[in-house]
Amino acid sequence: MNILKIKFGFYDCSKCSLACVTPLKAILFDIDGTLCDSDPLHYYALRDMLKEFPTGRFNGGVPITEEFFSKNISGKHNEELCRVLLPDWDIQRARKFMEDKEDMFRRLASEQIEPVKGLHKLQKWIEERGLKRAAVTSAPRPNAELLISMIGLSDFFEILVLGNECERQKPFPDPYLKALQALEVSDKHAFVFEDSVSGVKAGVAAGMPVVGMGLRNPEKSLSEAEASFVIKDFDDPKLWTALKELENKEGITTATFEAIWPV
Numbered sequence: 001m002n003i004l005k006i007k008f009g010f011y012d013c014s015k016c017s018l019a020c021v022t023p024l025k026a027i028l029f030d031i032d033g034t035l036c037d038s039d040p041l042h043y044y045a046l047r048d049m050l051k052e053f054p055t056g057r058f059n060g061g062v063p064i065t066e067e068f069f070s071k072n073i074s075g076k077h078n079e080e081l082c083r084v085l086l087p088d089w090d091i092q093r094a095r096k097f098m099e100d101k102e103d104m105f106r107r108l109a110s111e112q113i114e115p116v117k118g119l120h121k122l123q124k125w126i127e128e129r130g131l132k133r134a135a136v137t138s139a140p141r142p143n144a145e146l147l148i149s150m151i152g153l154s155d156f157f158e159i160l161v162l163g164n165e166c167e168r169q170k171p172f173p174d175p176y177l178k179a180l181q182a183l184e185v186s187d188k189h190a191f192v193f194e195d196s197v198s199g200v201k202a203g204v205a206a207g208m209p210v211v212g213m214g215l216r217n218p219e220k221s222l223s224e225a226e227a228s229f230v231i232k233d234f235d236d237p238k239l240w241t242a243l244k245e246l247e248n249k250e251g252i253t254t255a256t257f258e259a260i261w262p263v
Helices: 003-008 039-052 066-072 078-085 091-112 119-129 141-150 174-183 197-205 219-224 237-250 255-260
Strands: 026-029 132-137 159-162 190-194 210-213 229-231
Touching: 026 174, 039 066, 039 091, 078 091, 091 141, 132 141, 132 174, 141 159, 159 174, 174 190, 174 197, 190 197, 197 210, 197 219, 210 219, 219 229, 229 237
Parallel strands: 026 132, 026 190, 132 159, 190 210, 210 229
Antiparallel strands: none
């Protein structure tokens, strides 16, 4: 049984429903892979960094493929990656490697990053309802600020929470709990968008339903991590059906909603 069913009672947040969070007061977003399809750029940056190695591989001789990246790297913070991918390296050397990789990522992102389809439609819906919003990320601050700026959301988020400024990072709930505290919103009146297994687990552990963004990570993995449902982008009918259900439960007029998404 989905633990959210137990916590929220009659209003089940599984099966494409967000009805349990009414009245909705806030939406929390991961950044990488959720607001923008940045994972390929992280992969390319890491792949290019590895060219300096004679064998073109590390991680105990295991080649870094896109599949390996999705399964073992996506969603993890750099301190964790130092331990997982570079266990035999001195920690300072491993950190410097990851910092150089992030520099390369930012160079790539500054040239080609774009928002996920439907993001600005959702942005308009959120702003018109006056909902609070926060970005919650495991990325370094320069990455987070660059991506937010590149996709036109510099003035959208009230709060930016960095995992490396919390006692524990995702998959622990600390970053999302910190965001809720800063927004002064209960977990019973908010939900999360996340693209990684660790991020979904963090949102669920913080007591909120999580909508999985299935751009790169398998829907099955996100569902097993307890995502309420998984969407392919912010235009996905599953998302807008859930938002309309939430609006109907709150008894709010759907005039604004239907102007954005005709039914």
